[in-house]
Amino acid sequence: MPEVLKAPLVVEFPFTRSLGPVQSAFLTGLRERVVLGVRTAGGRTLVPPVEYDPVTAEEIGDLVEVAPTGTVTTWAWNHEPRRGQPLDTPFAWVLVRLDGADTALLHALDAPGPDTVRTGMRVRVRWAAERSGAITDIACFEPYDGSATGEEPAVHSGEFADKVTGIVAQARLDYVYSPGRAQTGYIHALSGRRTVGERCPSCRKVYVPPRGACPTCGVATSEQVEVGPRGTVTTYCIVNIKAKNLDIEVPYVYAHIALDGADLALHGRIGGIPYDQVRMGLRVEPVWTPGARYPDHYRPTGEPDADYETYKELL
Template sequence: MSRTLQAPVTVAFDYTRSTGPVLGRFLTGLRDGVVVAGRTSDGEIVVPPPEYDPVTHAQLDDFVEVAAEGSVVSWTWVPEPVKGQPLDRPFAFALVLLDGATRTLLHALDVPTPDAVSTGMRVRVRWAGERVGAITDIACFEPADGSAAGAGGAGGAGGTEPLAVPDPVTGVITPVSLDYVYAASPEESAFYRGLAEGRIVGQRCPSCGKVYVPPRAACPTDGTPTTDEVEVSHSGTVTTFCIVNVPFLGQRITPPYVSAYVLLDGADIAVLHLILDIPADQVRMGMRVKAVWKPREEWGTTIENISHFAPTGEPDADFDSYRHHL
């Protein structure tokens, strides 16, 4: 058995961003099948257009359309794409100088092997099947084979009847996600293994006597290594709390609900958990609560073995009993 535990963790959040007039113009162009560049004060044609002129710092408002076709200036091979990259098979990232531009655009180039890429090769935009006004409207670049008749992208826009002009793009939703492996320390591993046995395990500092749950490797107060394992009560006192009113990605409980710090009896530091089985507006500082465990067959080595904390019905704790633990 390994000494420590580890577990995969994903942190994900959707950003809703306003694009502003410059990137909005660029993204509106992509949705409509054209590549919009910005002309800077020193005559560069830049894709995507910068929001401010790099020399004068004035807001950029000189836009020009460039071709959806160009030449590879530089590239690198991606043999093992990771989640979220433009293609799920090996591909090249290429700096592409679109015809009409003077600065390159970085994007994926769909070719089967590195032998199929070369500096100077002609490539063109492969548009996404459904364009929504995002950088992903350019699915990737593909070899143009030197035979493309007319600019591929501009043709797409020109072939559309100019009936209703859709509104300009003013916002995008950008999902942000990070996968990582959390490696627990030996002390935390003991805590999680305790949870798998229905116990809440902390460690006492041999110097100042404080009990930490979950245990740290060293006492945060005096730095002494904490080695004495102690089991703490499943009951405790709400010290501080917040009422969660806002929905968010991955939320499993319908708001409003309470997330609280609970000072377990025998511990000197509070743990954060849910307070349920009571209306959110009745939770209060000093309220006595106890851990409600999930059915044993659902247990793992996780704090989620404890479903939530619920009121015990005891009288509230005196403020003095937890004032030093806020």
């Protein structure tokens, strides 16, 4: 088989998320260097606070202020920090029970090495220099030599000026995409300006582009069949809104094109004809630009239109 194709693929999605009243107070509090917890009906103080009691599912909202100091309940030494993590030098992941809280918060602990970290050690919040109302307003924790005062956490109204009501959660994941056997063959053929599909051994239909399986019969396809280059417009639409990062003048026509010999229509842009003259049955051929690995668009061949009966099964 030909060399397997691979290409980098970056998926980025900045989700905008709204906050409930408790999360809003907590994250705004971090911006103001105040750590808030929430009290459950059972008298426990949850930090980080949640909107609903994790045991009873009851809506909760009685806020208290806990200390920025606490105790490590478990830890793990991360000698190779990864992208996006709180510190770019080796650090310990820690669960920290802040003084006054009954539950633990996950964050990073900046410590010289694993030998200096232990469960039960005392730590305090190191605030980020610039704070926006996010969990990253805590830059990390750092070792602290004071003991807990044992004071009950004080009731807090949760009121702040200019409360944060949402966060933008940035996410980026990097992949190396490989299209698999059938599509690799298809793409290799395209680079030689040939369109190659695969025939189903059971129903004998030719699929273009091939995906390695017949979607009707559920069996593997492998017999390669060259189709086209000419084909028939089976249906089309007129695009009136410019797509981001796409340098094509609107309006233009995007069509389903059944290449001669194919039993599945592929899609492509129709050019070389005014958009309002494109029609079902129009005969087209691919237009290649130098160096391109796929047709830039399809244009009319000048042949008479195909009879509807010849392509109605491909709609």
